[in-house]
Amino acid sequence: MLKKLWFQVGIGILLAILIIRYFLEIKEIFSPIFIIGKTIFLPLLLGGVLYYMTEPIQRFLENKKFPRWASILTIFAGLIGVVWIFASIIGPPVTHQVNELVKNSPAITAEINEVTNYVLKQKHELPENLEESIDSAAASIQSIAVKFGKWIVQFIQSFLQAMFLLVLVPFFFIFMLKDHEKFAPFIYGFFTGKKQMWVKKTLSDIDNVLRSYIQGQLLISFLLAILLFIGYWAIGLKYALLLAIFGLFMNLIPFIGPWIAVAPAVVIAFVQDPTLVIWVGLITIVAQQIESNLITPNVMGKTLDIHPLTVITVILAAGNIAGFLGIIIAIPTYAVGKAIVKNIYEARREIQKTATKTV
Structure with a gap:
């Protein structure tokens, strides 16, 4: 039984749970590590996203005989130019729409409350089995209306805090562009023989999964945001640009994101x-x-090859555990874990085949 895969996996899970439990009980000792980790996590994450977005450009430039330092400077100059163009064209209308939305949020809240009160007054004319549903929906709408203005303020505060942390992003981004080929050899250099080959393949698979997901999902979200903006602008919807930008970020969340994006619209x-x-x-x-x-x-x-039900389950679980950030990183994290498990399974199967041939 000790050689059975299910038994070994079960023992591994139990040991991991025990390690996490005792680790949490002495978390005061590791609190400085937690603080440092929380501080650098977001800049590291954004630096990684920028790296995967610009890595094809760097590869193209270096194939054209650009030295490494010249490719990095070119990418930075291009990013600064893109940001400047977007800030010049989109910045003023976005700022105007944000200020207008903040100013009009009390009126929007009052309008929602007025509609809710009207529905409640008319509910007695409807079938009895609908009254409880209307009461529950009205309570939810009133709660959302009351919190609407607070959400806007909290969003702006969180955005400003994130902008402060973005100061660290260029440093991580530069080092990723400069030394990204050294990371994998540094890791699999600790191993030899077949273990080294397995680690090398696993790291390559993880890199391919992250590259495909980040580049693909960002492009999809950008194209969707353009479609939404064109549609909202065509029907004369207020805050069309702001709602499209909100949709861009929400569409980074597979399946659930588009439905979140349409709610404020x-x-x-x-x-x-x-x-x-x-x-x-x-x-x-x-x-x-x-x-x-x-x-x-x-x-x-079908790069990720993840079932939609699995995606929804993973996103909901990550949201309960780590909030909005957990929702954003849930799918790539799951895809990385799946790649690791797949490589473990393939290695074990290869070992079993070798053992069978030997016998």
């Missing part, structure tokens, strides 16, 4: 003109059909 449309809600719904459906049937198959294909 529906609220704004309902307050502005209830008939616009139908148009917002149609725009969302069209954009999602284009994304699922045209953009995603051509951009990402």
Whole structure:
């Protein structure tokens, strides 16, 4: 029984749980490590995203005989130029729409409360089995309306804090561009023989998974944001650019993200003109059909090969554990873990085949 895979996996899980438990009980000793880790995690994450976004450009430049330092300077100059262009073109309208939304948030809240109160007054004319559902929905809407303004303020505060942490991003980004080939050899250099080959292959698979996911998901989200902006602008929806940018970030979350992105657009449309809600719904459906049937198959294909039910389960669990950041990193983390487990399984199967041939 000791040689059975299920038994060894079970023992490994139990040991991991015990290690985590005792580690948490003495977490005061490691609190400085936690603080340092929390401080550098977001800049490291964003630096990694920028690296995977620009690594194809660096590879192209170096194939054209650019030295490493010249390729890095070119990429930085290009990024600064792109940021400057976007800030010049998009910055003023976004700032205006944010200020207008903050200023109008009390009116939006009041409008939602007024509609909710009207529905509650008319509920007695509806069938009795709908009254409880209306009460529950009304309570939820009122809670959202009360918190609407607070959410905007909290979002702006979190954004400013993130901007402060972004000072560290260029440092991680530069070192990734400069020394990224040295990371894998440094890791598998600790091993020899077949173990070294296994570690090397596993690191290569992890790199491919992260590259495919980050590059593909960012491109998909950007294209979806353009589609949403065109649709919202065409129907005259207020805050169209702001809602499209919000949709860009929310669409980084597979499956669930698009439905989160459409929620504020529906609220704004309902307050502005209830008939616009139908148009917002149609725009969302069209954009999602284009994304699922045209953009995603051509951009990402079946790179991750993860079932939609698994994606939803992983996202919900990560959200409960680590909040919004957990939702963002849930799928790539799961994909990395899946690549590691797949390589472990393949190595064990190869060992079993070798043992069978020997016998």
